[in-house]
Amino acid sequence: MNNLSYPGRGIIIGTSEDKSCGVIAYFIMGRSENSRNRVFVPYEDGIRTQAFDPSKMTDPSLIIYTPVRLLDRTTIVTNGDQTDTIYETMARGGTFEDALNTRTFEPDAPNYTPRISGILNANGSLSTYRLSILKTNDGSPEACCRFYFHYENKIPGIGHLIHTYQDDGNPLPSFASEPKPIAIKGNIDSFTEELWNSLNEDNRVSLFARYINLNNYNFETRIINKNERNLE
Numbered sequence: 001m002n003n004l005s006y007p008g009r010g011i012i013i014g015t016s017e018d019k020s021c022g023v024i025a026y027f028i029m030g031r032s033e034n035s036r037n038r039v040f041v042p043y044e045d046g047i048r049t050q051a052f053d054p055s056k057m058t059d060p061s062l063i064i065y066t067p068v069r070l071l072d073r074t075t076i077v078t079n080g081d082q083t084d085t086i087y088e089t090m091a092r093g094g095t096f097e098d099a100l101n102t103r104t105f106e107p108d109a110p111n112y113t114p115r116i117s118g119i120l121n122a123n124g125s126l127s128t129y130r131l132s133i134l135k136t137n138d139g140s141p142e143a144c145c146r147f148y149f150h151y152e153n154k155i156p157g158i159g160h161l162i163h164t165y166q167d168d169g170n171p172l173p174s175f176a177s178e179p180k181p182i183a184i185k186g187n188i189d190s191f192t193e194e195l196w197n198s199l200n201e202d203n204r205v206s207l208f209a210r211y212i213n214l215n216n217y218n219f220e221t222r223i224i225n226k227n228e229r230n231l232e
Contacts, residue, residue, distance in 0.1 A: 014159020
């Protein structure tokens with residue numbers, strides 16, 4: 001990530017080096033004051049975005065949502081309110097794909113930010129994860145392209161990363177290609193710090209990381225908020 005100034009929002013899912021844990025990470029970045037005025041806060045078994053300084057919040061749409069929710073042994077992570085769509089659809093017996101087939105990219109012209117989503121099914125040796133991106137057809141908002149990627153969560157120390165933008169630009173260019181393989185090293189603390197340090201210092205806003213034990217389903221969570229660190 002060090003060579004990208006603005007990948008936008010990103011999701012990583014994979015397996016710890018010792019193969020005992022499923023790993024999830026989610027980060028947000030921001031260019032405007034409104035986007036940068038955010039923190040992650042714990043919420044039930046997941047997190048919510050929240051204004052760091054409510055007096056400076058100008059438009060909560062698309063930036064205040066619940067990125068992470070837990071449904072039984074399935075952790076859901078997304079970059080928008082489609083988290084709730086996935087949760088509610090799967091709670092009724094539907095699938096990840098069923099839920100996202102009802103959604104499209106974000107209505108933030110001219111960027112039309114992709115919706116990225118993932119789920120990790122923590123079930124011992126049968127653990128799997130999925131990633132998805134919903135985006136325009138080569139920049140045209142006339143049609144939505146939906147891509148789904150399925151992975152067996154078996155290779156230790158490896159995950160996959162998907163993010164909203166290729167890099168900075170005007171308009172911002174949507175992510176292209178398959179999710180990128182990424183190394184997952186060490187315990188949750190070393191992994192979280194390494195990932196945070198790999199994000200552009202000017203644009204990074206918040207980072208969530210979770211290690212989920214694939215045998216007993218207990219989990220550890222770490223949250224880094226730039227705004228809070230600036231006060232330390």
